[in-house]
Amino acid sequence: MTLLLLNRRPLLDRLASWFPDCAEELVVVTDPSALGDAGPAAWSGRFRHLEVVDDYAAPETGDLVERLVRAHAVERILTTAESDVLRAARLRHRLGLPGQTGASALAYRDKQVMKSLAGAAGVPVAPMRLVHDGAELADFAREHGLPVVVKAVDGVACLGQRVLTDQRSLREPGTGPWPAPLLAEAWIEGDTFHVDGLMADGAVLLSHPSRYLNSQWLTHHGSAPLVSGMLAPDDPLFARLQRAVRDVVRALPGPAGACAFHAEFFRTADDRIVLCEIACRAGGGSIVEAFELATGVNLHGASLLGQAGRAVDLPGPGTVLRHGYATWYPPVETATLRRLPRHCPLPGTVKYVPSGRVGHRYHGPDSPSHRVADLFFRLPDGGTGDGLTDRLREVDRWWAGAAQWDFADAAEVPAARPEHA
Template identity: 30%
Template sequence: MKILIINRWDDDHQSDYGSRIDHDRHQVSYVTVPKHLPRIPDAARHIEVVPDLADPAPVISAAEAAHRAVGPFDTLLALSEFDLLTGAVVRERLGIPGPDTEAVTVFRDKARMKERVAAGGLRVPQFREVTGVAQVAEFRAALGAPVVVKPRAGAASVGTFVVRPDEDLDAVLAGTDLSDYEVEEFVEGPVWHVDGLMDERAMIFGRASRYMDTCYGFSQGRPLGSAVHTGPEAEEMLAFTEACLQALGLDRGAFHFELIQTRTGPVFLEVGARFGGGEIPWVFQDVYGVDLIGDWIRLELGEPVRTVPAGDRPDAEHGGFLLVPEPRGTRLVSRPSMTGTVPHLYAEELPAAGHLFDGKGGYRFILGRFRYRGPSPEAVEEAIRTTIEGYRCRLEELEPEDAPSGLRADRQVLTASAGRSR
């Protein structure tokens, strides 16, 4: 096959196409970033380099250049959530088979995805597309309850607000461009995520995990933990997820699905047609032996996946993770290692002393990333709580000349636990 890859990553795991695609058997071309070049196999057919993938226009131009050089292509891989639409545009322009912009938009536009799920007879929050504060106020008044205001195509809860009935909307949303937003009811209940793989509109692998706190809480400075669950509750989440993915038309590929558990059943939250972020790919590889990225690629290439079907493999262990957010506007003085002190913690990735936290770390360059494997979800959750309580770091607030623009900079050394990261 002639394969075109649009890639924005430079790490050893997500961007390791060399071990997942036979570059001698296939003709593989790349549109990629400079830091990824050392990881590209020598057998690659053609390479186009762009400074970054933030602007789709240069990426599309580079894909067209690759097409002129070695095309036409049989398939295109664009695995990041932020490149799904760009990949769809390239497919349409170059006549490459695969999801078009209509199919991809359903998984990027939060209003569209809820419309499709609701049309399938599945429960979603009440919602409305908005372009200004007045529409948000009208929706909240009619509901008489807290609402969530979020970008229709956002990710990781960036730009999201939870607004209570008595809060001043103008003050909360001041400075926010609402031209492409939606508002929805705030549904009470634990938030779960389900991660796995679909093929021929059936879930061939999936695990249901319950969050400790939420992605929104993480965006507000609170640690985010998660543990894989099994049993009747988890089975209900898996069945609901599969029904929603079928309603959304996901034929094949990886997915990261979020839902809310209520007393009257699960409620759809949102979904990404891609593998989960944070520590999810690593935990699934380490604990379950499932390479979500590699098997997604194999599905796209029509090759056999290596994943054991979900129903054929009982879980001997339960995986989990903890992410400790950035304490913005600080420099790390010192931090402890938690491995060897917390049961069931098997890996950690921690910043070095002197690291500056500028608020741009996302889920990767943060105060701490921890991975767990234990005999039960309860054991994993207890290990996560123990880590939060014991992970005490010394932080120095930045001097004005060191502080990123807009960040407070007072001279003092702080001692902060993960539970009080700000």
Template identity: 30%
Template sequence: MNVVIINNLARFPGTARWDFDLVRYEDFIDHRAHRVSYIANRRGLSAITARVDSCRVYEFDRLDDAAAYRPVLAEIAREHGPIDRLIVFSESLQDLGAQLREEFGIPGKWPEENRLGRDKLVMKQKVTAAGLRTPRYTAVTALMIDHAIAFAAGTGYPVILKPINGQSSQGVRKIDSEAQLRMAMAALPAEEHWDLEEYIAGILLHVDGLVDTAGKVTLLVPSRYVNTCLDFTFGAPLGAIMLEPGTALHATVTRFSKQCIEAIGLKACPFHLELFHTADDDLVFLEVGARVGGADVPSVIHQATGINLFGEWLNMSLGQPATLSAPPRSIGAWLMFPRPAGLPLRVQSVTRFHGRLRSLYRQLVPEEGEVIEHEDGYCSMQSGRFLFAASSADQVVKDVEHVLSEFSITTIEP
């Protein structure tokens, strides 16, 4: 096959950081049997560890400009024949990858199919049509202020306003009054559609797994968030704890999540689904991404099941044998504390927990004297990142709660 990989995910071999250490292209693809070309930015070059004579590498300053790819893809096609696969793991590049596949006739997800895991309006339409609960929602533009106000009057405040294809809670706003809604609507980009939806009170869950080429969910791992991604943007710690198999909630969430994935029509990909568990014991679909979950989700799933979501995604994409299911061997959890405000800052002290907690198997905290700089993404140097695994859910919960209560970091100006 003639395979092109677009990569902006960083690896840090030889360090304590585990950022994207499961993205092992050289292990997933036989570079001797296939012609492999990489297109990466400077950050993404760190994940390309194949022998230099086994592939071709193109470095771009930016990876978000479709026009920059066209001459490179045309050159690769002239030299090696039609491109058989275009591999893109990053959520921020899924739309671009789908566009390029369609332009160059490359098999895989084209824009229409890609929207199923990107467009929050489309996915909610499909879930609602299947008789499953979603927040009440409507599409709005900057010119639809009266429509937005009428919608909010019907649902009651607060309401949530967010991009239809956003990620990591970027651009998401919780709006508490008509005055706030008017201001938010007036600030929207002209003619751009946004998602205005009912606020759902409840516990936020994330559900991760794999769906095969026929659209059957083969792996499903539900977890309960510790706070939310939106809370994290305001300085709260973020994490999640896997639900214990065999419990009534695990069974209900598993059934509901499979129904949602099948209703949307995802195929041959991992998924990261979010839903609410309300005080009335109802489940409410929020959104789904047709990609590997962010933060430390893939690390926890790999520890618990032995399955590398990135590797099996690529195996399905290439038509290679894939391991798409495995029973959990442990209950896992992840937890991170955001960087302090006012960066750059030098670390004076930071709490460490190794050897003190039974389920904690990995931690990443900055060293005393280290200067913390700004980095994009959850998988980066934060104030602290912690991974947990144990056979007992009670033990994991206890240890996560201990870290939440005891962790601290002090900093000074560099």
């Protein structure tokens, strides 16, 4: 069987462990960023065919895929990134290939379709409406109150999302004309959780709930670190979140074969579990690595095997070793990194990777040097939510005291000799 992988993840070095015959059966179309520092020559001969596409997101990439499918008699198209879900589904339909359908891909990419289906099945969701202009947005705010969240229906994480808190912001939700209908949602106040795992044919195969210390909104727009930890099975929220994600997966037209998912939920002050969103791909950031440390399952690899129509090994009961992770990004404001800890002394530390450059001036979290450090840590067996939250706060406090940013320096700062704490 010949398979084509649409790829923008740095996982090429893992493909041989998932597809031992990848040199004969795998055609890879990849973004240059996934190659690492080695460049295309380092991958020569490791796949049946490799195409490095400079403008990976361009429509012409679809034309290239069609040519490669015909030239290599490709039987299945595989993906790992959310931006490829709909593109791959349309290509499968046009080329008559098996795999996730357009209806399934749309349900997991279009948040209005997603939450309409989930809500109709009884899953609690925020009040929402497609809005085409400021007048419709103001009507929605009058009906549901402020704040209002405005986002693209196919957005990723909180990128491009806005939270409108007053009448002036309602009149100016963007910097230019609205290119398409936006999704307006009522603000949901509460703690945020994510559930990660594998699904197939509308059923959950494997899942584990985790708690975010800070919301995704605060991470992307408020300079808060991304800190998360897996819930213990005896935590009362563990079973509730597993039930919630089963209800969501059952409500949406799911892909056949094992497929990774990443779902996010709110727990409100009145103890409701409300769906934020779900994606039919592995979670971003450090979720995949933390999940693999805990379960032995790489969500990218399992999802690729499932899309290829192949079996996936699942861990037995009681074999999960709970982990947490933290990722620190540059602040939203322009700032210079003055001190970066070289080691993490916290108990349970599994791996700490400092990647920032002391003396470097960062221009927000979307600059080329996107993250400055990652931490993976083991969590003790058992324990309820309060103990987990305390552990996550301990990680947050350590970083706040060990790292140092300079927000006052307005001049360009030359590269400096690293000074580690």
